Amino acid sequence: MFLHIQFDSETPIYQQVKNQIIRGIALGELSLGESLPSVRQLASDIGINLHTVNKVYNQLKLEGWVVIHRKSGVMVNPDLKANKSPDYLAGLDTLLKNITAEAYLNGVSREEFIDFIQKNYDSYKIREEK
Amino acid sequence: MFLHIQFDSETPIYQQVKNQIIRGIALGELSLGESLPSVRQLASDIGINLHTVNKVYNQLKLEGWVVIHRKSGVMVNPDLKANKSPDYLAGLDTLLKNITAEAYLNGVSREEFIDFIQKNYDSYKIREEK
Amino acid sequence: MFLHIQFDSETPIYQQVKNQIIRGIALGELSLGESLPSVRQLASDIGINLHTVNKVYNQLKLEGWVVIHRKSGVMVNPDLKANKSPDYLAGLDTLLKNITAEAYLNGVSREEFIDFIQKNYDSYKIREEK
Amino acid sequence: MFLHIQFDSETPIYQQVKNQIIRGIALGELSLGESLPSVRQLASDIGINLHTVNKVYNQLKLEGWVVIHRKSGVMVNPDLKANKSPDYLAGLDTLLKNITAEAYLNGVSREEFIDFIQKNYDSYKIREEK
DNA sequence: GTGGTCTAGACCACT
DNA sequence: GTGGTCTAGACCACC
Known part of the structure; x- marks a missing residue:
């Protein structure tokens, strides 16, 4: 994965992960519909807590960036829609x-x-x- | 004063006050060398605690936006220097x-x-x- | 910890703590990257208020002596840089x-x-x- | 007089005045027995409060740097003695x-x-x- | 009157 | 459990 976390930053870790995933989508590094690593996977990759990754994925889902399927796990929302609210x-x-x-x-x-x-x-x- | 604080916002109060003062300087609403209200004054104006304002003024001082005189209180730094660090x-x-x-x-x-x-x-x- | 505070001194408590931590780094009693006690820990050790320690750590951070990690707390900045400004x-x-x-x-x-x-x-x- | 006060300094005004007078004696700019300006004079020269100058002179006297005579005013102690207490x-x-x-x-x-x-x-x- | 310091207690965000 | 924020009340130093 392409994530770089600064543990000494002022911005919370979950926020950094969120930002970088969103940015990854914008850059096309993550294509629509692409599946993201599992919670466990990502957590151990970055070396952070499970809860933290969970929080990230949940917020991304709430904001419509990803969809979560019971079986297939988390994937970038294949049908992103602009939200100029x-x-x-x-x-x-x-x-x-x-x-x-x-x-x-x-x-x-x-x-x-x-x-x-x-x-x-x-x-x-x-x-x-x- | 021209400050509008959102008490229900996620950004802490002290941060909002800080931002608005800096923005006030950029807009020219506060001119260089102009004096700001006293800690107690501003606190009661906005309806927040004295210590919160104190924190704001101290941080602004550390970052070079304002100068704190012993007697006359706080004023916008009369010679701001760009800090493109x-x-x-x-x-x-x-x-x-x-x-x-x-x-x-x-x-x-x-x-x-x-x-x-x-x-x-x-x-x-x-x-x-x- | 190696801190000795004089409560009857003219120099404020937070200043004494700050000085002794900086001196501790210079003396090598605190090595670079070593972690410092938590805010609450140190406060109760010395018998002072939590906020006073907080202030110390924050100033030390602003001046670049320590780094504050989200989780692991406060540690001596592992790569101190001389500041002969x-x-x-x-x-x-x-x-x-x-x-x-x-x-x-x-x-x-x-x-x-x-x-x-x-x-x-x-x-x-x-x-x-x- | 040779005093330069920084009104935006962290060190209190009375302290700055005190320091500079003591330094003046060490440098020989003020000779032993030389008389200092009156409280009113000095205050108006520097543009500070009477009380402040008063405090300075009183402390200087207490610490033995000057002597104060009712009539002749304040003068550098002609008989300074080292105080390696x-x-x-x-x-x-x-x-x-x-x-x-x-x-x-x-x-x-x-x-x-x-x-x-x-x-x-x-x-x-x-x-x-x- | 000004800001500076210390104490105290409470709640929250993050991990 | 960590630091971050806010509130509150008190005393002090300075001018």
């Missing part, structure tokens, strides 16, 4: 407001910032089939 | 990677995203004197 | 100017003073591994 | 222990440190007469 957008809004403000004050120019966004978007491509 | 940039990097990935998957187009950044940057303007 | 040196400068001036006037000879520094430096030795 | 030495001891430990960890070499002490001592010379 007002709540999501509002959250994104305040989040970006804070980030850009601090970046601006720290001397990150508008061009640098946008360039960075561009590069990220360039690398995103959902992979449909497996 | 590698650590800061690394943090910004992973943060934006996660945000953009999720935004992409949620159907926020590249144009929308960048447009939003533009608008934010347009509204930033450090105000030098009071 | 201009600000630090400026602070050291004025501090030493005042101390030496007073020592001189109090009859502490240059030799005594330097000898004392020598002895201290002799006893410092960072211990790498545990 | 155990208490003073003990305080100096722990203070230097902490400073050197931090300096060592911050990459200040023994030579640099001692060199700095040397330079300071070189500049000290009590001036006897006025």
Whole structure:
């Protein structure tokens, strides 16, 4: 698996795992419908607690990123749908407001910032089939 | 004061206050050298505990946003210096990677995203004197 | 633990604890990567409040002396980096100017003073591994 | 007068004034028996409160650095005597222990440190007469 | 009046 | 069990 966890980070481990799985989908490293490692598997791979992985998978399911079948385990939701809900957008809004403000004050120019966004978007491509 | 706190939010109160003060500086609502309300004042204004505000002011001081005078209290650092440290940039990097990935998957187009950044940057303007 | 706190001292408790931990690292009594007692543990050991220890650990973290892991608690930063920043040196400068001036006037000879520094430096030795 | 106060410093104003006067004596900028400005004078010169200057002079007197006469005002004690009391030495001891430990960890070499002490001592010379 | 420090008790998030 | 956060009340140092 492609996960890199920083155990000394401020962001909780479960959050890091979640982020990286979502990012993996956006990058096409994980294609829609692809199955993810089992809870036990992933936990021992990364060296974290079972509960933590469980929490990740449950939240990913609640947010619609993955589907969980009793038998076949966890797989990336083959039928992802964009969720531009007002709540999501509002959250994104305040989040970006804070980030850009601090970046601006720290001397990150508008061009640098946008360039960075561009590069990220360039690398995103959902992979449909497996 | 211009602070709006969401007490039911997941982000801790002290974090919200911090963010809004930093954003206030970027927007020019707080000019460099302007003095902020006293710990007790702000605490009672917002309706939170004195220690929470204290924590905010201390962190802002440690990060160089404000200066704390013995007598006159707290004021916006009159000569802010940009801090494009590698650590800061690394943090910004992973943060934006996660945000953009999720935004992409949620159907926020590249144009929308960048447009939003533009608008934010347009509204930033450090105000030098009071 | 090797901490001795003077409760009647002018220097605040949290400062004393901080100093002694830093000194412990310099002396090699605490090796890099070694884990420190938990907040509650240390607090009850010394007989002070949990929050006071918390403050110490947080400041030590901000200044880069220790790392705080989500699970395993607090440990001495395994790769300390020297921080000869201009600000630090400026602070050291004025501090030493005042101390030496007073020592001189109090009859502490240059030799005594330097000898004392020598002895201290002799006893410092960072211990790498545990 | 030769005083430079940093109002945004962590060290209290009265402490800064005290330090600089003591240092002035060590450097010979103030000779033994020389009279110091009146409380009012000094306060308005620096732009600080009367009480603050008063506190300074009182402490300096208590510690034997100055003498205060009703009429002639405050003057540097013409008959300074070294005070290598155990208490003073003990305080100096722990203070230097902490400073050197931090300096060592911050990459200040023994030579640099001692060199700095040397330079300071070189500049000290009590001036006897006025 | 200002901020700084310490204590205390409670709840929560994370692992 | 770990640290993180918030509240509360008290005392002190400084100006």
